[in-house]
Every structure is written in structure tokens, then in C-alpha cells.
Amino acid sequence: MTTPLIEVSGIGKSYGSVIALREVSTVVNAGEVTCVLGDNGAGKSTLIKILAGVHQHDTGEFLVDGEPVRFDSPRAALDRGIATVYQDLAVVPLMSVWRNFFLGSEPTIGFGPLRMLDRRTGRETTKRALSEMGIDLRDVEQPVGTLSGGERQCVAIARAVHFGAKVLILDEPTAALGVKQAGVVLKYVAQARDRGLGVVLITHNPHHAYPVADRFLLLKRGAPLGHHEKSEIDIGELTRQMAGGAELEALEHELHGGETT
Ligand SMILES: Nc1ncnc2c1ncn2[C@@H]1O[C@H](COP(=O)(O)OP(=O)(O)OP(=O)(O)O)[C@@H](O)[C@H]1O
Ligand SMILES: [Mg+2]
DSSP: OOOOSEEEEEEEETTTTTEEEEEEEEEEEEEEEEEEETTTSSSSHHHHHHTTTSSSSSSSEEETTTOOOOSSSSSHHHHHTEEEEEETTTOTTTBBHHHHHHTOOOEEESSSOOEEOOHHHHHHHHHHHHHHTOOOOOOHHHBBGGHHHHHHHHHHHHHHHHHOSEEEEEEEEEOOHHHEEEEEEHHHHHHHHHHEEEEEEEEOOOOHHHOOOOOEEEEEEEEEEEEEEGGOOOOHHHHHOOOHHHHHHHHHHHHHHTTOO
16 A cells, blocks of 8 residues: 555644644545535634644644654645645736746746846746646736636646645635536546645535545534545435434424425
8 A cells, every 4th residue: 555645643723722623534645535524613624724734733643655744834834745725815816827826936037136037938837737737728918816716726726736736735616616617626626636646625515525536524513523435425425424414304304394205
């Protein structure tokens, strides 16, 4: 067996007196998608913030390539190949697509005081990286603010792939999207996976998770509710567990006016 890219075991985190996460374990393998599911406040963002170096765990173990780590900044996580795309996306809306693509690591020509932005290389590299992912933008000079939410997510995914990420973390990339755009984003998630990245996908929606995921970590109020390989669970059971199983059945019964179906 190959070493997982990321392995967490029994991980826990408190914010003061609030226990946001306890005893959570999962793995992220190259070429696979680990999906984190749970309701509001379940601890999903807390978990990925630990993986991304924004917060640190209080208990348990966090291994990257088999080595225990504790990142003191997002930069440290990025240096280990862990790239995170947040829901609100760190983009500058009025800046062009290609400048956003490089954001801080733009190609330059010349040296010392004569160094300047290499716009042509920047534009061409961005266009090529996007088209390799199957994203066809008319003009990479257009402001990022003019792209749809789905297209922005796609640019962010292509960016992580281009800059050599090994692990791609996506916090609710489909939450604000319509059905069609969500489908497009999921297609790029699958492409990143097929290129050998390990993907961590966070979502509320079992229908978005199921087609692309290899395993599911279900969280509820910070604790693991279940951890399943895809072969062990179907979409119906996943939805049922997420909704709280018996609680949902009671609700359905009520909504159907007490009739049995
Ligand atoms: N910085 C913080 N300080 C204090 N409490 C926090 C902090 N961040 C999160 N929490 C608490 O930790 C718990 C888990 O929050 P978290 O953001 O991880 O949930 P989530 O699953 O991402 O929810 P959502 O689906 O709403 O994004 C919540 O009870 C939340 O109020
Ligand atoms: Mg969250």
C-alpha cells in the first residue's frame, strides 16, 4: 500500500470552550476524492483549516506523506503541496483573469530596476493551463469579476493544478451554484483527481458528493457520524445518514400527513 498524502487520526480542536472537532479520522490518497459532509456547524471548515495551516489541532495526529506535521501558516501547508480554494475565493475582482491566476508570482522579463511584468507569457501560460483543464475562456484579459461563480472556481482549480499542488482542498465549491454550473465544477474536480491530485471536497449536498467521491466522512456537531468507502454505501443511505436517519423518517412521516408510503 502506498502512503496516503494526508492522514488524520483522532484529530480534535477547540475554540475556547467550544469543541469544534473531536476524534476525527480520515485519509486523502493520490488520485482520489475524500468528501467531507455535514450540516452547518458540523466542523467541516475547522477540519480543512487545520489541513490548510490556518488553525492547528489540539489533539490527535496529522500526517503528510507519513510524517507528523503542525503547520504554523497557510504558506507552510502550500509548501507541502496542500492548496486550498475557499468558498469566498481570494480573487481581486477588477484584476484580469491572468493576473489573478498568478497573483504574486507573475512572470517577469529583465533584471533589477528594468524588471517588468511579462504580460505575454502570463497570458499565454494562463490560457494554456486553463485549456489543458478544458476551460475555454475567450479573453484572459477580462476582469475576474466578470466570470460566473462556477468559472471562478474552475480558474482556482486550474491554478492549483498548474502550480503543482498535490492536495486540493475545496470548501463548498458548489454551494452557491446552479445545477449546471455545479456540474461543471464537479467535472474539474474529477479532472484534478485524474491528474493524480488528492482532493478534499466539502459539501452539504450528497448528490454533488456521491458521483465524484471515493470515501465519505460525515460530521455532526464536530464528531464523526460515519466514515465510508464508496463501495460500502449507496446514495440513499448516505442522504439518510446525513439527514440524521431516524429524525428524517419522522419528519417525512409528518410531512406526508402521517400516511405510510
Ligand atoms: N474562530 C472560531 N471561534 C469560535 N468558534 C468557532 C470558530 N470557528 C468555528 N467555530 C465554531 O466551531 C463549530 C464548527 O464550525 P465550522 O465552521 O467548522 O462548521 P462547518 O461545518 O464548516 O459549518 P458551515 O456548513 O456552516 O460552513 C461551530 O460551532 C462554530 O460556531
Ligand atoms: Mg464551513
